[in-house]
Amino acid sequence: MTTTAHPDVLDLLTALESCWRDGDADAYAALHAADATYVAFDGTVMTGRQEIADGHQPLFAGIMKGSRLAVVERAVHFPDPDTAVVVQRAGIIMRWQRNRATPSAKRLSTNTTVLRRDGSTWTVTAFQNTRYHPWAKTLMGRLMTRLAK
Template sequence: MISTNAAEQAVHALFGELARAWDLGDADAYGACFTAGATYTTFVGTVYRGRDDLAAGHRALFGSVLKGTRMFNEIVDIRFYGDDTAVVAGRGDVARRRPAKLTKVQTYTLVREAGEWRIASFHNTRRKPLMEALSFRFVPASAPRR
């Protein structure tokens, strides 16, 4: 069994690689952070299937609307399910400068392949703080406990 501390450090290192690849606009390095059969769901609902598909899509995006942007992310929670699977909850955003608040909520499913953590599934949702606050006001019991 791997130590949780070492596994957490490795997961943080993967997120560092992911951000570096984005910041460089390197679609191949970005794609290398994912498994060959990964699924990738954007906040607008686009679903990429497989590393090659998501790398090709990001190559086009890095050459146009996302050119010069940087990735900002925070890991909120890491849950390990055995030695080779983890679910990561986070917040993130992409912009030219770090935004005051990260506007997206993200879920990553990670697997270890040949000792290296890779992202098998990614889902990105844009957070709507006003709608969230209204729902908690009208249905207080729906608010997360922490």
Template sequence: MTTEDRRAVEETIAALVRAWAAHDDRAYAALFTADATYVTWVGTRYQGRADIGGSHRVLWQKFLKGSTLADEITDVRFTGPDTAIVTSRGEVLRGRPRKLGKVQTYVVVREPDGHWRIAAFQNTKHKAMAEAVSFRFAPGLRPGA
């Protein structure tokens, strides 16, 4: 894919971070396809733009009030002209930055209107200790082994 496509995909994730910082549920939801799937790090599954926006509106009013989002893209892989898989490290922050303890996977698609939107999102809490133990006792589990 083109450099322009990659920049557009990266901008979609950057816009997500900005919408979070503004606690703007409409702007946040608009970055997803109408039928997007969103899975949180605790395993809650939301389906569709309205569900994603509504849940974040409540989160920002309650548990995540005043939070910001850190998201550092680690890879963008295009699987076709209109589909990219993005992996990143991230964290919900309150106050000063800290270690990015979550791993995200996004499926980003170019829709007929030309905009890149998130069709699927999976967020996983990185458990470094469990990972280290598993690699020690089963080295073949290490990526690239």
């Protein structure tokens, strides 16, 4: 599901994807507010642009080098004119998966991104990333569902 969003919001989301693809941790962090909070899929919390850049630099130089973000679905909600809440299912396509159009199931995450507008500029103020593992699709979930019948 995609909700119509302000073009500048979509531009910011596209810029985040471009910075990731380019492996540019400083440019990626610059799209975040000075006091942004960033929670990675493993629970690591980074606060502020410098921590976000420092946290992504080794990733972009190492395992994530040449990877790209791929959005599977996105919903944008505007609680007020200067705030956008983006919930999306997305994932990383690794450099050795060049021919893939969508991320593999093990790379899928659901993330929530809060954007704020200050004048004409939108920035990320908060980001939370959670690996996508629906309970009903896990072995334990399937077993528990069968036992409950």
